[in-house]
Amino acid sequence: MDLDIKGNTALITGSSGGLGYASAKALAEEGVNVVLNGRNTEKLKRAVSDLKKTATGKVIGIKADVSIEKDVVHLVNRTVEEFGTIDHLVTCVGGPPSKKFMETLGEEWHKAFESLLMSVVRLTQEAEEHLKENGGTIVNITSISVKESIDDLVLSNSVRMGVLGLMKTLSRELAPEIRVNAVLPGYTETERVEGLINQSIERGDISDYQEGVNKLSKDIPLERIGKPEELGEVVAFLCSKRSSYVTGVAIPVDGGWSRSNL
Ligand SMILES: NC(=O)c1ccc[n+]([C@@H]2O[C@H](COP(=O)([O-])OP(=O)(O)OC[C@H]3O[C@@H](n4cnc5c(N)ncnc54)[C@H](OP(=O)(O)O)[C@@H]3O)[C@@H](O)[C@H]2O)c1
Secondary structure, eight states, rough: OOOOOOOOOOEEESSHHHHHOOOOOOTTTTTEEEEEEEEEHHHHHHHHHHHHOOOSSEEEEEOOTSHHHHHHHHHHHHHHHEEEEEEEEOOOOOOOOOBBGGOHHHHHHHHHHIIIHHHHHHHHHHHHHHHHTTEEEEEEEEGGGGGGGGBHHHHHHHHHHHHHHHEEEEHHTTTOEEEEEEEEEEEEESSHHHHHHHHHHHHSSSSSSHHHHHHHHTTTSSSSOOOOOHHHHHHHHHSSSSGTOOOOOOOSSTTTTOOOOO
């Protein structure tokens, strides 16, 4: 299927690894010029160099912490300086720590709010004038935790609901020029999931990594955790002309894990 987005420009945040990187890869292999982003310079450089091996569009990296307002302004301005506009904004950021409610400090709530929600608010505010120029798209990478809460992830279960409310509001306010959708990953093989499994090992809930993967896979109808590229392909579809009548939806990419009827 031709996604018909060759030559467009995409800014994908939190994309020096994991799901953001997989989304950038899917777009870059369709001939889209992509901006990768992350906080760690070396990791970002490695990601740019890896992606250049298969990209058919241009690839650059811009270091920025999307939970900080001035970094977001810099990220959007540098993207426009480099490519002239932004056609696709894909918002992604590292997940919050795995904790129970009574272990979670006030400052951690503030941090999660700035990182998970305010990053999306600021990125959208800064990019909107560029996105609307040629009929752009926004895809918010959030979590299946908005459909079904996940044990020991109170920050994700709570704060990400705000991203969904924002996505739905924007899909109406920014229409018809900009389409806005979300993807809800379930368990997918990235450093984030490795980190969550390691935190379970430290808590004594499980004894090793494989036990962690088996435990996560047990409740998934497709009997395995996902691969990052399986999420990236859905993001690329939502950015493309092939989804031209789709806006305001949140698509689970979870192997059927969520039991929610809606
Ligand atoms: N993987 C899963 O199973 C899964 C399931 C549901 C939801 N999610 C959510 O989906 C998102 C992506 O997950 P992932 O598994 O890809 O995570 P990951 O493997 O930890 O990758 C996160 C990426 O974002 C960058 N990043 C983190 N914080 C950032 C910030 N403040 N500003 C800019 N870049 C930042 C990281 O690089 P630096 O550290 O160098 O900045 C890294 O490149 C997370 O919010 C996660 O909670 C993941």
